Amino acid sequence: QVQLVQSGAEVKKPGASVKISCQTSGYTFSRNAIQWVRQAPGQSLEWMGWVNAGNGGTKYSQKFQDRLTITRDTSASTAYMELTSLTSEDTAVYYCARDVIWFDPWGQGTLVTVSS
Amino acid sequence: DIQLTQSPSVLSASVGDRVIIACRASQGISTYLAWYQQKPGKAPQVLIYTAATLQSGVPSRFSGSGSGTEFTLTISSLQPEDVATYYCQQFKSYPITFGQGTRLEIK
Numbered sequence: 001q002v003q004l005v006q007s008g009a010e011v012k013k014p015g016a017s018v019k020i021s022c023q024t025s026g027y028t029f030s031r032n033a034i035q036w037v038r039q040a041p042g043q044s045l046e047w048m049g050w051v052n053a054g055n056g057g058t059k060y061s062q063k064f065q066d067r068l069t070i071t072r073d074t075s076a077s078t079a080y081m082e083l084t085s086l087t088s089e090d091t092a093v094y095y096c097a098r099d100v101i102w103f104d105p106w107g108q109g110t111l112v113t114v115s116s
Numbered sequence: 117d118i119q120l121t122q123s124p125s126v127l128s129a130s131v132g133d134r135v136i137i138a139c140r141a142s143q144g145i146s147t148y149l150a151w152y153q154q155k156p157g158k159a160p161q162v163l164i165y166t167a168a169t170l171q172s173g174v175p176s177r178f179s180g181s182g183s184g185t186e187f188t189l190t191i192s193s194l195q196p197e198d199v200a201t202y203y204c205q206q207f208k209s210y211p212i213t214f215g216q217g218t219r220l221e222i223k
Contacts (some may be wrong), residue, residue: 020220035212044203044214044215044216045152045160045203045205045214046214047211047212049215059210061211062211094128095159097159101207102162102166102205102207103150103152103160103162103164103205104161104162104165104171106157106159106160106161108158108159108161109159
């Protein structure tokens, strides 16, 4: 079955960067984009960006344009999301998801806590 | 950006009740809409896509309808395991956006 498994929880200081991995299995990695979505505590879902797993092309939300980088490693069937210049407002659970036009399935989520 | 407004924000119903959650888009999105269920501490899971297509494996008590700007998610007979937060999502255009969520509780 299709699975997306994310790296573990992170605690970061303000101003630092975080890089989360999303390892996929059960399908041909290059055929679907990988989307990234985050969810702050008690809040709704917020789309961040995606990577075309085939050619590496990306599209980012304007909100994160300056500090977000999404990449992929086709040999490892893994996508990565790096967010820089972290503030407390970036404390959230970060999800990857396979793009089948809608999102299915999702990774289990990675909690990022930004605290001094 | 396309805004999605869900109503109600919180819904309390009894087991066996018919439950309807609405999602309104700020501009027409045809049927480029999906519904997700998120249980506490878990990732969202798709229930419905293209407004009315039931995802494989999802119980038939769930159904979706609508097009343009008005959409609904219906649970025909509420079950205890349906306690969750439900989100609509539009994929008509970027940035992809989600509704604010509807938290469904059992009375």
